[in-house]
Amino acid sequence: MAIQDCRLIELPQVHDQRGNLTFVEGGRHVPFDIQRAYYLYDVPAGSHRGGHAHRGLYQLLIAMSGSFDITLDDGFENKKFHLARPHYGLLITPMVWREMDNFSGGSVCMVLASAHYDEADYYRDYDQFCAAARAAAP
Numbered sequence: 001m002a003i004q005d006c007r008l009i010e011l012p013q014v015h016d017q018r019g020n021l022t023f024v025e026g027g028r029h030v031p032f033d034i035q036r037a038y039y040l041y042d043v044p045a046g047s048h049r050g051g052h053a054h055r056g057l058y059q060l061l062i063a064m065s066g067s068f069d070i071t072l073d074d075g076f077e078n079k080k081f082h083l084a085r086p087h088y089g090l091l092i093t094p095m096v097w098r099e100m101d102n103f104s105g106g107s108v109c110m111v112l113a114s115a116h117y118d119e120a121d122y123y124r125d126y127d128q129f130c131a132a133a134r135a136a137a138p
């Protein structure tokens with residue numbers, strides 16, 4: 001997988017005078033069945049999150065409230081995304097390192113994942129990640 005496989009996904013919106021509703025269906029709006037959901041909130045100003053990659057996990061990150069930046073790195077190039085709308089999600093594929101920062105006050109990041117938590121799926125050392133990514137490259 002590479003950065004070109006990561007992309008913003010526009011999610012459906014239902015509008016009426018009572019407000020907006022957005023929904024996500026696994027296998028339909030995201031290319032995986034959702035096995036786990038979690039969220040980040042009350043992130044102190046100036047903090048960084050992420051700092052890891054996954055061997056096989058797919059994720060969709062959504063700014064449910066507020067905004068934040070995500071920098072993706074596949075060992076060869078990097079790309080920065082700004083999430084600030086709850087009807088857009090960022091699809092992150094396996095073997096992509098992510099760093100999150102620039103959290104606005106009151107921001108909430110919802111993460112939908114393709115598998116349950118498994119520590120063995122993580123790369124937490126950037127140099128080890130880069131070595132594995134480069135070894136797997138065609």
